[in-house]
Amino acid sequence: MTLFHAPEPTDAGDNLVRVSSEALIALRGAGEKLSLKTLRIKAQQSGGYLSRFKGRGMEFDEARLYQPGDDVRNVDWRVTARSGTLHTKLFREERERAVLAWVDMRPTMFFATRGAFKSVIAARAAALIAWSANRQGDRLGGLVFTADVHHELRPKRGKSAVLNLLRQLSQTSRWQSRYNETEPDADKALARLRRVAKPGSLIFLLSDFRKLGAQAESHLAQLARHNDVVLFHIYDPLEAELPRHGIYRVAWGERSSRFSGDDKTTQRQHREHFREHSAMLKQLCRFPGIHYLSCATDADLVATLQYGGRP
Structure with missing residues (x-):
């Protein structure tokens, strides 16, 4: 039996199962080369077409x-x-716009079988976005949330705003045993994001989008009325496709499950579950202003942000 296990954080595991502030600061060069203003992404709406963000908007x-x-x-x-x-x-x-990063650090994000944890990918993506926004002179803010804590960051301009976000990302990327006690949905975090976001903002939602909540669609539709919203779907390859042969146990935190790669029914149901989840997210793009990107935990993150991606 093969075991896929979320390893306990160690110094050797830094930047794979958790991420340091230093590692996020080191992404400055790559982030400053990333142009959010000209970013072209696959928008799953009106038949699916390449669209540009609205840009900074116009003022009288x-x-x-x-x-x-x-x-x-x-x-x-x-x-x-x-x-x-x-x-x-x-x-x-407009001379500037607010760029917001909504970063999910709930329990399901602390998992990967390839590359780095989904939580680490989310932190890296947020750091790249932050450095790009800083270079462009935009205000940076957002919301970083765990199973039980929400860190609200009001949009501000300058390097100090970037470093404040990176510090929160590093701190929340460390697994806490108390996370096993609850699995909250994202409704509350989306409601708080609506209070932070002002019209004309560019909003990145970095998550695996598990347990979104009953009001999620309503929150997203309201956000998209006056903002550009990017659903940045982070997933592990195992979530999209099971290994073909063998018995496997997947463990995260204190929980685990077993499956057989030889069971064709299990294989099919697993693929369909992932496709349905991705399709649900893409369906949200029927609201003008909502865009969809996806990134596997072992994919090229910079290329995905710049050129777009899908599972």
């Missing part, structure tokens, strides 16, 4: 006299009524 600059060819939708009726002459609104690109 001034009103001027209407000129032939101006978009009638931009007519400033208030100024027009006051002056008696037709005026149109001019807009300019």
Whole structure:
């Protein structure tokens, strides 16, 4: 019988089963090369097409006299009524936008059979996003949450905001035995994210999206009304496909389960379960503004963030 086991954290296991602040700081170079502004991703909506993020958005600059060819939708009726002459609104690109990282550190994230724990991949992805946002002059914030604690980070600009996030990621990437006592859904964390997010934000949700909660779809739809929302689905290859032969035991924390790779019914049910889970996430992209990316624990994380990916 082969055992897949989540090893106890040791110094040798650093950055595989947990991640240090130093390792996240070391991702600065790679993160600064990552362009969130031009990131192209596979959007699972309207038949599936490549789309760009909305960008920083536009803010009102001034009103001027209407000129032939101006978009009638931009007519400033208030100024027009006051002056008696037709005026149109001019807009300019916002100087900055808030980039938010919603990072799931609940028990199911502390698992992998290849590469690093899902929790570590989430932390690395958040660090890359943070360094990219910092280089672009955007404000950085978000929410890092475990089975029982939520760390809320209000959007701020500068290196100190990045380091604060990295510190929280490192601390929460360490498994705590009390996590075995509860498996909360994500409703509360999504509700708190809605309070942090302001219109025009770019929001990355980094999770395996297990136990989302009854109100998750409603929360996501509300977030997507005025923001770009990326569902960054982190999964272990074993979750997508079981080994073909042998008896296996999978253990995480104090829990374990056994399965047979020779059982074709088990194989089929396992694949279907993963496909249904992925399909449910992609279905959320029917809401304009929600996008889907996926990344295996042994995949090239930087390439996935920059060019997109799917299981």
